[in-house]
Amino acid sequence: MTQAQAQSGEIDWEAGLVQRARAGDARAFERIYREHSGRVYGLCLRMTRDVQLAEDCTQETFINAWRALGRFETRSTLGTWLHRIAVNVSLSKRRKSGPVESLPDDDTGAIGDWTLETPVEVREIEAAIDALPDGARDALVLHALYGYSHDEAAQMLGLAEGTCKAQLHRARRLLRDRLGMEVLSA
Numbered sequence: 001m002t003q004a005q006a007q008s009g010e011i012d013w014e015a016g017l018v019q020r021a022r023a024g025d026a027r028a029f030e031r032i033y034r035e036h037s038g039r040v041y042g043l044c045l046r047m048t049r050d051v052q053l054a055e056d057c058t059q060e061t062f063i064n065a066w067r068a069l070g071r072f073e074t075r076s077t078l079g080t081w082l083h084r085i086a087v088n089v090s091l092s093k094r095r096k097s098g099p100v101e102s103l104p105d106d107d108t109g110a111i112g113d114w115t116l117e118t119p120v121e122v123r124e125i126e127a128a129i130d131a132l133p134d135g136a137r138d139a140l141v142l143h144a145l146y147g148y149s150h151d152e153a154a155q156m157l158g159l160a161e162g163t164c165k166a167q168l169h170r171a172r173r174l175l176r177d178r179l180g181m182e183v184l185s186a
Contacts, residue, residue: 014035014077018032018069018072032065036078036079037062039146040058040082046129046145047086047090049130053097057086060093061082129141131178136167136168138167139157139165139171140175142157143164150165
């Protein structure tokens, strides 16, 4: 089976879940939640930098998704649609909550799809990302860590694509300066 066939099967399977959830099947929506909640929470955590706020954003994302499921169009994947909702919820809650403390150290050794050699590297990079201005961090998280195109990230953030690219460039420059190395090159 080719990757395209596997992806098509995954999309068909997910489309069936969406269709059942639209018809009111709570178990189908629960499955959607289980499949996507981890990545949605991770996105919310990176955007809000607050564990409790990220949990609230995740919950609100899925409440909003349940309510809007009838309007979900298959122009994007379900994951992309959920991330768009999560970004909107996170930005809204972040504006209301004001400044936040840094995230606690995490010694798991993983950032996005990267695996780092030591917990010290993880803490240094997490601290550098955490110290970025909100706009730069948002563009970096969506594009470099979650793999969205410039256009997709810009749409999620409600920015022009050029502004999103500028924010990403700013994030990379600030990280390079802070870490004293070349990181996340184009």
